[in-house]
Amino acid sequence: MTEQHSKARHRRSRTALAVGVPLALTASGVLAYGTDLGLLGSGAQQRASAATAAAPAWATAAADGFASVNSLGQNGTYGGRDGQIVTVRTQADLEKYATATEPYVIVVAGTINMNPVGKEIKVQSDKTIVGSGTSGHIVGGGFFLGSGVHNVIIRNLTIRDSYQGVWNDKDHDFDAVQMDGAHHVWIDHNDLRHMADGLIDVRKDSTNVTVSWNKLSQNNKTFGIGWTDNVKTDITVHHNWFRETEQRNPSTDNAAHAHLYNNFLEDVAGTDIKSSYGNYSRGKTAMVLENSYFQGMTNPVIKDSTATLVQRGNVFSGTSGRNESGGSAFDPRSYYSYSADAAANVPSVVKSGAGPRSSIGTTASSGTVSTKAATTLTVAKDGSGQYSTVQAAVNAVPANNPSRVVIQVKPGTYREAVTIPANKPHVTVVGTGASRKDTVIVEGHAAGMTKPDGSGTYGTPGSATLSVKADDTQLRNLSVTNDFNEGANQSLSGHQAVALLTQADKVFLDSLIVTGDQDTLEMETAAKGALGRVYVKNSYILGNVDFIFGRGTAVIDRSVITLRKRWDGTSAGYVTAPSTEANRKGILITNSTVNGDVSNGSFFLGRNWHPGGDTTVDPQTTVRETNLSAAIKSTPWSDMGGFPWKDDRFAEYRNTGAGAGSASSNRPQLTDAQAAGQEVADWLGNWTPTAS
Known part of the structure; x- marks a missing residue:
């Protein structure tokens, strides 16, 4: 964990997801996508041509x-x-x-x-x-x-x-x-x-x-x-x-x-x-x-x-x-x-x-058809795609692209560190396999490792397998893994090893498996004071120490959080480590499951991170309507760096399972009235995530 956080309270949006009615089609009956080949530059026309007439x-x-x-x-x-x-x-x-x-x-x-x-x-x-x-x-x-x-x-x-x-x-x-x-x-x-x-x-x-x-x-x-x-x-x-x-x-x-x-x-x-x-x-x-x-x-x-x-x-x-x-x-x-x-x-x-999805049968989240539809690029290890690495496809997206580019990644294991830079918004990276397990992006960097060029160590954010720095990025149907071997590197100082890093606003993570040990999923903002909303849905997140963390405004919805043992086989850890800025929303876990093959009473739900001793942050984690296994401690919150967690914002609401507990001074519970102001819409404000 390294980095800070943001400002301004969100209004709740109670509007339903807008439905985009599909376009009436060309005479051939095919919905044209990406017909403006200039989007990818003059040299990309041949590479993109296979996707220009693709239907949704x-x-x-x-x-x-x-x-x-x-x-x-x-x-x-x-x-x-x-x-x-x-x-x-x-x-x-x-x-x-x-x-x-x-x-x-x-x-x-x-x-x-x-x-x-x-x-x-x-x-x-x-x-x-x-x-x-x-x-x-x-x-x-x-x-x-x-x-x-x-x-x-x-x-x-x-x-x-x-x-x-x-x-x-x-x-x-x-x-x-x-x-x-x-x-x-x-x-x-x-x-x-x-x-x-x-x-x-x-x-x-x-x-x-x-x-x-x-x-x-x-x-x-x-x-x-x-x-x-x-x-x-x-x-x-x-x-x-x-x-x-x-x-x-x-x-x-x-x-x-x-x-x-x-x-x-x-x-x-x-x-x-x-x-x-x-x-x-x-x-x-x-x-x-x-x-x-x-x-x-x-x-x-x-x-x-x-x-x-x-x-x-x-x-x-x-x-x-x-x-x-x-x-x-x-x-x-x-x-x-x-x-x-x-x-x-x-x-x-x-x-x-299960059941109908807002992303199926629609063409645009706003209820209108985009004037510039998506361009599609394909990635395949075996050479059957336009690119053989995910980063090569990202590199082909032009700076400041005005409309969505979909990078379809065929099944396979891609050992590479991938960065979607801040000047390439509206990018979707999606695995095309039948399962999110079929398409894996993996690397094994850790914070204390020296970079290949000798310019210093990676640091925590720099260790990420996949870094999202661009607004309106979507990742779907993928596995993102950091497989750094902590046990084999005990002499190394700095074992933080991030699988997925976000430093942007309106990042939609849908149907992923995100796997690591310490610091698996880091959700930050582009800069202190900036807004950085992340919506994680229908996904698995695996780790052991502070493995969901950062200053971002993040929702973990309808997902499975899996607790892993430490490198030496012991059970001990922290699910969240928010570093939320004052007047921002932090981490919300809702309608999910927290479980894992670890000892009973061995994991905290979270601890309060004040990066560098920053007294201005106001860390927040809310866990609501979630099934907690017996691995969760009866006193589920912990101090960090000398800052009492009770001075920050930690609460639960109507959780179930063997790890749930009743209200006490060590286990704050929201009232119904308080819970009404801590829902997904309160976190996301005027943004309704829709797959595209």
Whole structure:
């Protein structure tokens, strides 16, 4: 830790995320991006040409899991990406494009009430139907995919409320999504609830289906698979949140291969809906069930005597009744690659990531289309991209670039120190792999190491693997690591080893893994008195000493903070070390999880950093509505450098878990009124982070 901090209180912004309606397209139906090649200079035209006609990432997204497998004449599931992008707001227009023979990306921008109630639109092949941000709602009906229909994506929609008042309804077969003999279908990031029959029915030998990152709730017969004796269905079900669903979660009948992983099944006590069972392997189903989390479920896992069900790595909390497994199934990795999250992290990861996203189906965060759209550069270790290192791509961005440049980094390990300089704003660095683990930027510098040119030591900020000094920078779907070996360098003075450094405003860190030991994530400002807001979402941060620190105004939201042992195997450390300037906001951790394989009662939530003995700073950390493991001390705050923490700003609010505690002089808790002024919007002010 080295550096100081800033000034001025933020007003709360209560406005919802603005939805940008996609552009009407060129005659060819392709949304043009980066047509002004002058952005990269005269020598870059050839390098950038591959990206100049690229559609938004959400319009070209392809499925993972069994929906990605090449079979039945269809190589993966990519929906309508080869067709025109159209925006619909009425049932008539939705039917027009969904039932057409040609490919379309159909953006639902608003609420469509189905008439008659229970109407299921008969979707044809080669379609992507996607909600615009969180605004796309289908009410009182859904979609039907008939025999032979293939290559369909249904994504980012809320489909709800065809319920007719009869819980075990035998008269109204009103589903959100029903398939009868379809193949290569991806159902992703939807909110499906309160339907008369199933939320999802995968029937009559439908196959090559992936169901991912959906919220399924308020339903009886939730998710059924099968209903023939042919044993043909291949299906992947991952990162879904089943909440208050009575049965079929899912029920899998005669599926050839059913791979279920990282799902969160939750039966909340004291509600009207009581689970009768969770995952069910029926008939001749071969099921692999791994790294899922079952909370309060009755009969969480059941199987027929004729079915096989292999369990591994699952967590069962407060469950009762049958929990069964048996037989041998199959190896999912022989069909496709995937990366499973640890089961203990699944509730936090799934609750934060499931359901419609504001960044999908929209083109601009401001609600208007940018006059200069993004230019895309590609990085690949194997030479298949425009650049072989991330820094080379950053170097190709012109100084003071007026519009966004997206640097797409293909899977691989990139050993390099990367700096995005202050004069290159509006840069997005995004890993293109299926997982944030697939694309890794790593270096091993420490503060006390001598620089290669002999000009002195790196110092703490200079040790960073990735340094962000430009405003409006976004990092997504990456791992950033500092792998300095502290144990092998005990003679070195200065073991601070930063993985990720920010010294800018409006920095959005989304779906990252940031790994180090001491001083992992440093969030500063460009200069003392400057504003430096950072929003970290859906990410993992790993470390042991002061590993989330600095003077920046930082939000850690819906993320997992993992405590690591020290180099010698001992457990001791501090999560945060804020050096907030007076009248600024410091570090806010909210809706997250703090855990790790360390000893109970061995870690502080934070300590107050006064850099160089600076008496003008007023360090702040607030931890609220976060699950704290038993590793957290019962007195979770500590003095630093002779400054009492009680003279600064440290507080908690409604935390849970074994490491949580009640209010005391050593454990300040916010009142409800105080907490109302310490929310994400209070930290971010007039900035609404939106992926671009």
